[in-house]
Amino acid sequence: MSKKMGAFLLSLLFLCALSTSAIGQQVRSSNISLGSTLTPNTNLSWFSPSRIFAFGFFPQNNNGYCVGVFCASFSLRTVAWTANRDNNPVVSEDVNLVLTNDGRLILRHGQGQNRDIYVANPSEPIAWGSMLDNGNFVLYNSDSRIIWQSFDHPTNTLLPGQRLSPGQELFSSASKTDRSRGIFRLKMQTDGNLVQYPVNTPDTIPYAYYSSATYSTGNNVSLNLENDGYLFLYNGSSVLRNITSGGYPVARTIYLMRLDVDGIFRLYSRSLDRDGHWTTRWSSTDDGCTPKGLCGINGFCIQMDQTADCKCLPGFDFVHSGNWRAGCSRNFTVEGCGEKDLSVDYEMKRVDNVVWEDNSFAMFDTVTVEKCRQACLDDCNCDAAFFKDRQCSKQRLPLRYGRRLVSDSNIALVKVSTPVPVTAGRSDPVIGNNGHLGPILGSTASIFCTALVFGIIAFVHWRKKRSEEIEEDYLDHVPGMPTRFSYEELVIATNNFDKKLGEGGFGSVFEGHAKDGTKIAVKCLDGIGHIKKSFLAEVESTGSIHHVNLVRLIGFCAEKSHRLLVYEYMPNGSLDKWIYSRSQEMSLNWRSRRKIVLDIARGLAYLHEDCRQKIIHLDIKPQNILLDENYNAKIADFGLSKLIDRNQSQVVTTMKGTPGYLAPEWLSAVITEKVDVYSFGIVVLEIVCGRKNFDQSKPEDERHLLSLFKEKSVEGQCLDLIDKCCEDMQSNATEVMEMMKIAAWCLQNDYANRPSMFMVIKVLGGVKDAQIDIDYNMMNFRSLIAKIPQVGSQDVTPLLHSVLSGPR
Ligand SMILES: *[C@@H]1O[C@H](CO)[C@@H](O)[C@H](O)[C@H]1NC(C)=O
Ligand SMILES: *[C@@H]1O[C@H](CO)[C@@H](O)[C@H](O)[C@H]1NC(C)=O
Ligand SMILES: *[C@@H]1O[C@H](CO)[C@@H](O)[C@H](O)[C@H]1NC(C)=O
Ligand SMILES: *[C@@H]1O[C@H](CO)[C@@H](O)[C@H](O)[C@H]1NC(C)=O
Ligand SMILES: *[C@@H]1O[C@H](CO)[C@@H](O)[C@H](O)[C@H]1NC(C)=O
Ligand SMILES: *[C@@H]1O[C@H](CO)[C@@H](O)[C@H](O)[C@H]1NC(C)=O
Ligand SMILES: *[C@@H]1O[C@H](CO)[C@@H](O)[C@H](O)[C@H]1NC(C)=O
Numbered sequence: 001m002s003k004k005m006g007a008f009l010l011s012l013l014f015l016c017a018l019s020t021s022a023i024g025q026q027v028r029s030s031n032i033s034l035g036s037t038l039t040p041n042t043n044l045s046w047f048s049p050s051r052i053f054a055f056g057f058f059p060q061n062n063n064g065y066c067v068g069v070f071c072a073s074f075s076l077r078t079v080a081w082t083a084n085r086d087n088n089p090v091v092s093e094d095v096n097l098v099l100t101n102d103g104r105l106i107l108r109h110g111q112g113q114n115r116d117i118y119v120a121n122p123s124e125p126i127a128w129g130s131m132l133d134n135g136n137f138v139l140y141n142s143d144s145r146i147i148w149q150s151f152d153h154p155t156n157t158l159l160p161g162q163r164l165s166p167g168q169e170l171f172s173s174a175s176k177t178d179r180s181r182g183i184f185r186l187k188m189q190t191d192g193n194l195v196q197y198p199v200n201t202p203d204t205i206p207y208a209y210y211s212s213a214t215y216s217t218g219n220n221v222s223l224n225l226e227n228d229g230y231l232f233l234y235n236g237s238s239v240l241r242n243i244t245s246g247g248y249p250v251a252r253t254i255y256l257m258r259l260d261v262d263g264i265f266r267l268y269s270r271s272l273d274r275d276g277h278w279t280t281r282w283s284s285t286d287d288g289c290t291p292k293g294l295c296g297i298n299g300f301c302i303q304m305d306q307t308a309d310c311k312c313l314p315g316f317d318f319v320h321s322g323n324w325r326a327g328c329s330r331n332f333t334v335e336g337c338g339e340k341d342l343s344v345d346y347e348m349k350r351v352d353n354v355v356w357e358d359n360s361f362a363m364f365d366t367v368t369v370e371k372c373r374q375a376c377l378d379d380c381n382c383d384a385a386f387f388k389d390r391q392c393s394k395q396r397l398p399l400r401y402g403r404r405l406v407s408d409s410n411i412a413l414v415k416v417s418t419p420v421p422v423t424a425g426r427s428d429p430v431i432g433n434n435g436h437l438g439p440i441l442g443s444t445a446s447i448f449c450t451a452l453v454f455g456i457i458a459f460v461h462w463r464k465k466r467s468e469e470i471e472e473d474y475l476d477h478v479p480g481m482p483t484r485f486s487y488e489e490l491v492i493a494t495n496n497f498d499k500k501l502g503e504g505g506f507g508s509v510f511e512g513h514a515k516d517g518t519k520i521a522v523k524c525l526d527g528i529g530h531i532k533k534s535f536l537a538e539v540e541s542t543g544s545i546h547h548v549n550l551v552r553l554i555g556f557c558a559e560k561s562h563r564l565l566v567y568e569y570m571p572n573g574s575l576d577k578w579i580y581s582r583s584q585e586m587s588l589n590w591r592s593r594r595k596i597v598l599d600i601a602r603g604l605a606y607l608h609e610d611c612r613q614k615i616i617h618l619d620i621k622p623q624n625i626l627l628d629e630n631y632n633a634k635i636a637d638f639g640l641s642k643l644i645d646r647n648q649s650q651v652v653t654t655m656k657g658t659p660g661y662l663a664p665e666w667l668s669a670v671i672t673e674k675v676d677v678y679s680f681g682i683v684v685l686e687i688v689c690g691r692k693n694f695d696q697s698k699p700e701d702e703r704h705l706l707s708l709f710k711e712k713s714v715e716g717q718c719l720d721l722i723d724k725c726c727e728d729m730q731s732n733a734t735e736v737m738e739m740m741k742i743a744a745w746c747l748q749n750d751y752a753n754r755p756s757m758f759m760v761i762k763v764l765g766g767v768k769d770a771q772i773d774i775d776y777n778m779m780n781f782r783s784l785i786a787k788i789p790q791v792g793s794q795d796v797t798p799l800l801h802s803v804l805s806g807p808r
């Protein structure tokens with residue numbers, strides 16, 4: 001029989017089959033009995049009755065065969081399922097696929113029996129198998145019960161009638177011709193959400209690049225495809241999300257959904273007519289740069305006319321040209337910290353409008369790109385810096401998930417080496433006379449810079465080595481560090497400490513004037529005279545922290561037993577005066593209160609999330625929030641708790657802060673930055689209600705604001721609590737309620753459930769974020785209220801009061 005004739009007969013057969021069966025409905029089956037064998041050369045596959053699908057061998061990239069389920073009717077096979085995908089699915093020509101007489105489905109190589117590879121491994125012996133017309137390859141036991149089916153083990157494709165069950169994932173293929181596991185996954189999560197991530201990442205928001213936004217919809221949600229192309233999420237009783245609308249033509253058409261090599265999942269259809277071709281009916285995104293990790297590390301993605309293209313950072317080249325995924329690496333070498341290679345100098349190259357995964361190890365506010373550029377150049381740990389919204393954040397390599405977004409104003413600055421120009425002419429007599437000194441010599445300018453760098457390094461080392469007795473000079477002229485004042489100078493500046501501003505934590509604060517006339521606030525620390533060393537270390541570390549919402553440390557004095565800190569002056573004093581005040585001119589309107597909450601959140605987030613050194617404030621309360629002339633709020637006294645810590649007993653190390661603001665976990669001694677989040681929640685409540693959390697002047701049943709808050713909220717009356725001061729508090733009741741919900745979010749008993757300050761900022765700023773939806777938006781106010789610790793029985797305050805009143 002000629003080939004042509006065969007093909008003709010085949011297609012005839014095939015058309016007949018089609019005319020009698022509607023695919024996917026009345027599923028017919030073939031019967032594959034024990035002892036059946038396939039080989040790549042002769043008996044290639046077992047067909048489904050309609051001959052549309054087949055199970056068996058298909059050629060793979062000219063170097064062998066894979067086993068799987070494929071659409072058999074097209075000249076270019078479309079593979080729907082691949083066996084043994086994760087351990088080298090490709091086999092050679094001399095292999096048999098055998099359904100053995102003892103009921104195993106294996107690949108058997110010519111001789112060696114030991115090299116049998118299981119294609120499917122059900123727990124019971126197989127009695128017979130069947131390739132169904134819907135593309136499902138099924139194995140039965142002797143009771144005709146299904147013991148294994150390809151539909152339960154999806155690879156990268158879903159066929160109509162197949163579902164992706166809770167916990168299951170699809171993985172893209174490595175490439176169009178390589179069917180092993182690629183770099184993207186689509187997961188049907190057990191929380192009901194359908195999410196896409198790159199492989200080898202945790203199932204968390206920073207890695208997700210597609211979500212159906214159906215989280216918290218139960219643990220039995222699955223992804224389903226029907227034979228009219230309808231793709232939807234279903235929980236067994238209701239449809240939770242229509243992903244495609246379906247309703248596409250059914251006659252003589254097949255559909256499939258596939259997670260493609262490029263990380264996008266698409267719905268395809270194809271007419272069964274001989275000249276039919278695959279058409280994309282729907283895709284998860286039109287932007288090819290959406291899948292995270294498409295470009296590998298240190299590369300970034302650019303979408304150009306429908307196609308995604310990868311570029312390397314300046315100074316970087318593709319590790320494998322032609323394979324983006326391998327990423328990019330530097331085409332120059334860098335010195336580590338501490339060494340200094342005189343032959344190289346660095347510059348910062350700029351890349352605009354590209355967003356990256358943010359892994360900042362340090363950040364600070366600055367107005368100009370130039371400052372950001374310089375800060376990274378000066379920091380040997382810094383490989384790149386991002387400048388956006390007046391914030392500079394330093395990064396280490398690798399940079400990941402980069403993609404161009406024209407709407408994003410991020411400026412990335414990348415450190416690249418520039419060869420130092422060789423000075424022409426004379427060679428250095430000391431080193432030799434061969435004239436090949438280019439790499440060692442630099443321009444005079446760079447020698448000067450190097451000397452300066454050496455000088456600074458040497459200075460730092462020298463400084464570190466010096467012991468206590470010469471510590472008086474410590475920090476004296478280090479640029480960027482707080483200024484050192486003599487005690488004498490501060491006595492003059494404060495006019496012999498005559499104007500007391502207040503009694504802050506750790507000591508009294510006095511008003512003063514610096515030499516240039518600007519006002520300063522001078523804090524005299526009590527009782528830490530003898531711990532000079534840690535004092536200076538602390539000054540050094542807190543003095544280098546700059547943020548608009550943190551009170552700036554401008555100087556210090558460490559002389560004999562005097563320990564003083566000099567801060568920027570905050571004209572409008574501390575927040576408590578404003579929010580507890582009953583006077584009209586001292587009351588803040590809603591707009592200011594909202595702004596203050598946001599300021600505090602920003603300051604705290606900076607302390608918590610600056611990776612260099614996480615600072616837990618431990619004593620957040622209105623007395624420690626200061627207001628400048630424009631009522632910008634700044635946090636005071638951060639870092640001080642650590643300083644005091646050094647000289648106190650174990651108990652007090654774990655018990656600090658102020659009663660009324662203390663998180664419940666103080667009792668269990670698990671102290672994380674979430675204790676600040678709790679205190680922040682209390683402060684927010686106080687700001688909204690215009691009163692102290694614990695107010696002894698009030699009648700017994702109104703003393704605890706937190707208890708009142710819980711009570712009123714349960715009754716749905718919590719608006720009763722808001723400050724009666726101002727009209728715009730009443731007229732903005734929705735916003736005020738929202739703020740109360742944020743407070744409740746922060747006040748949860750279980751510290752793990754409290755948000756990070758970063759999340760709080762996002763909510764306050766109205767940022768859309770899937771994690772926030774899960775943690776916050778999905779949660780109703782009452783359920784949050786229920787999670788606030790009970791004041792009274794479990795109240796930690798009285799207990800702590802006794803502990804705290806001792807040492808302080
Ligand atoms: C398939 O064949 C086996 C025996 O080879 C038989 O037991 C089984 O019932 C058959 N199944 C169908 C659906 O005909
Ligand atoms: C092909 O398979 C059929 C049915 O299993 C069998 O009868 C035939 O002998 C096989 N041919 C070869 C060459 O293995
Ligand atoms: C879970 O979902 C599946 C398919 O969507 C359904 O068949 C099953 O009945 C559901 N189970 C429960 C307990 O609802
Ligand atoms: C499915 O979802 C609906 C709507 O969200 C819900 O009412 C129903 O209880 C859920 N069913 C199951 C079995 O989870
Ligand atoms: C899905 O689509 C159907 C028909 O178009 C509609 O009736 C149904 O409400 C939709 N369901 C959801 C969850 O959007
Ligand atoms: C590194 O790549 C840049 C382009 O990104 C090129 O200008 C430079 O010459 C390369 N340097 C080396 C040492 O290959
Ligand atoms: C609050 O209400 C006032 C009107 O009473 C309105 O002008 C203002 O925009 C609202 N929002 C804020 C944040 O103050």
Ligand SMILES: *[C@@H]1O[C@H](CO)[C@@H](O)[C@H](O)[C@H]1NC(C)=O
Pocket residue numbers: 571572586628629630
């Ligand atoms: C707040 O600060 C501004 C600027 O210094 C000042 O004019 C105003 O009087 C201050 N308000 C109070 C109540 O101290």
Ligand SMILES: CC(=O)N[C@H]1CO[C@H](CO)[C@@H](O)[C@@H]1O
Pocket residue numbers: 527530531646647648
């Ligand atoms: C280690 C240390 O410096 N301990 C000191 C802590 O403070 C007391 C006085 O408050 C000193 O007596 C300790 O020497």
